[in-house]
Amino acid sequence: MRLRRSRGLVCYWHAGSFIAHAYPHGAPTALHPAATEVLSAFGDWTDPAEVNKALEHLTAETVDEAVEALREAGLLLAEDTEQASRDDRFARQWGPWDPEASFFHYATQDVPYPDEEAQAQETEQESPALFELFTEYSEADRIFLPRPLSTDLRAPYDQVLHGRRTHRDFTEDPVPLSTLATLLSTTFGPTDFVDCGRCALFRRTSPAGGARQELDAYLAIRNVAGVEPGTYHYNLREHSLELLSEGFTSEEGAHLCADQDWAGGAAFLVVLSAVVDRMLSKYPTPRCYRVVLINAGHLGQTFALTATALGLGPAQTGAFHDTPVADRLGLDNVGRIPLYVLAAGYPHPEPQDAPPPAELDTFRRTTLNG
Numbered sequence: 381m382r383l384r385r386s387r388g389l390v391c392y393w394h395a396g397s398f399i400a401h402a403y404p405h406g407a408p409t410a411l412h413p414a415a416t417e418v419l420s421a422f423g424d425w426t427d428p429a430e431v432n433k434a435l436e437h438l439t440a441e442t443v444d445e446a447v448e449a450l451r452e453a454g455l456l457l458a459e460d461t462e463q464a465s466r467d468d469r470f471a472r473q474w475g476p477w478d479p480e481a482s483f484f485h486y487a488t489q490d491v492p493y494p495d496e497e498a499q500a501q502e503t504e505q506e507s508p509a510l511f512e513l514f515t516e517y518s519e520a521d522r523i524f525l526p527r528p529l530s531t532d533l534r535a536p537y538d539q540v541l542h543g544r545r546t547h548r549d550f551t552e553d554p555v556p557l558s559t560l561a562t563l564l565s566t567t568f569g570p571t572d573f574v575d576c577g578r579c580a581l582f583r584r585t586s587p588a589g590g591a592r593q594e595l596d597a598y599l600a601i602r603n604v605a606g607v608e609p610g611t612y613h614y615n616l617r618e619h620s621l622e623l624l625s626e627g628f629t630s631e632e633g634a635h636l637c638a639d640q641d642w643a644g645g646a647a648f649l650v651v652l653s654a655v656v657d658r659m660l661s662k663y664p665t666p667r668c669y670r671v672v673l674i675n676a677g678h679l680g681q682t683f684a685l686t687a688t689a690l691g692l693g694p695a696q697t698g699a700f701h702d703t704p705v706a707d708r709l710g711l712d713n714v715g716r717i718p719l720y721v722l723a724a725g726y727p728h729p730e731p732q733d734a735p736p737p738a739e740l741d742t743f744r745r746t747t748l749n750g
């Protein structure tokens with residue numbers, strides 16, 4: 381029977397062991413690194429006897445044992461089996477997203493969840509919080525933001541919800557500081573504090589898996605009245621902008637957002653950056669990285685709706701130059717990682733960069749179902 385290597389396959393070292401993980405259906409398996417030589421020989425459907433001949437520096441017994449172990453771990457698949465056709469289907473579906481996206485997805489699925497009682501006991505035994513609840517730049521120059529917050533948020537909910545659009549054309553009207561202050565406080569500020577048994581946590585207007593509020597807001601400001609262009613951190617406990625570096629231009633904004641010109645026209649960008657250990661100290665399971673990304677999406681939506689209610693045009697992008705963004709904000713991109721860029725400014729009354737409505741002809745070019 382001919383065998384082939386699983387198409388979904390990642391090998392790595394973990395805690396001193398060499399691990400091969402076939403996915404979507406295999407489990408991580410510790411191997412001797414020499415087993416990769418046998419795996420390499422099964423790039424396409426191959427008879428194990430041929431591999432035995434080709435790997436003449438290994439004994440037949442060694443190769444046979446390795447093949448058996450690799451089959452059991454799902455790393456080698458047999459031809460004309462359900463496993464093999466599932467593997468082909470996987471390769472077709474995930475295509476160029478493999479291995480980075482598919483490995484993360486499958487390696488973090490179907491994980492065990494601790495039962496609530498065990499978790500409660502663990503929480504009781506735990507030492508005080510190991511993470512800092514707030515990010516602060518205590519030495520930085522700061523701008524204390526105006527209070528009370530603007531009352532412009534009373535726009536009817538249905539108007540806000542249906543009025544929200546992604547904007548890519550902005551006027552050069554400066555955004556008032558009070559408007560920015562309301563947007564930041566409403567989206568990122570604490571709404572209340574709770575006792576989680578281990579420490580105090582705060583909540584926001586958006587739900588946050590884990591309630592660790594691991595996402596900080598950094599700003600690159602270009603056109604806000606009374607604020608010099610520059611990069612800032614929003615200190616949400618203080619309701620202030622902490623100056624990180626001076627100067628910020630339209631060209632730089634566009635470049636940082638993966639050379640998208642529209643981003644250069646925004647009055648300001650807000651970079652959501654995760655503090656890794658704020659989340660990880662509570663949830664050591666790697667699956668929780670998914671939750672961090674989902675949390676960023678929730679904050680993005682609240683930002684967009686709040687900006688809309690304030691008369692601003694919101695935008696967002698997952699496409700940005702990670703390392704230059706981190707460098708510009710003074711983030712180490714190790715413990716503090718930029719994940720999502722939001723933007724806003726006053727919407728241009730005659731936008732050039734908005735998609736036209738779909739017409740009958742558009743639907744003629746569209747596959748609506750199977």
Ligand SMILES: Cc1cc2nc3c(=O)[nH]c(=O)nc-3n(C[C@H](O)[C@H](O)[C@H](O)COP(=O)(O)O)c2cc1C
Nearest residue numbers: 544545546547548640642680695696697698699700
């Ligand atoms: C996570 C995310 C990433 C996005 N990235 C980009 C982007 O890189 N460039 C862009 O022009 N629009 C980007 N958008 C905007 C989408 O293109 C937009 O939401 C979509 O076309 C639907 O339009 P609407 O937001 O007006 O409903 C992004 C939106 C989201 C939610």
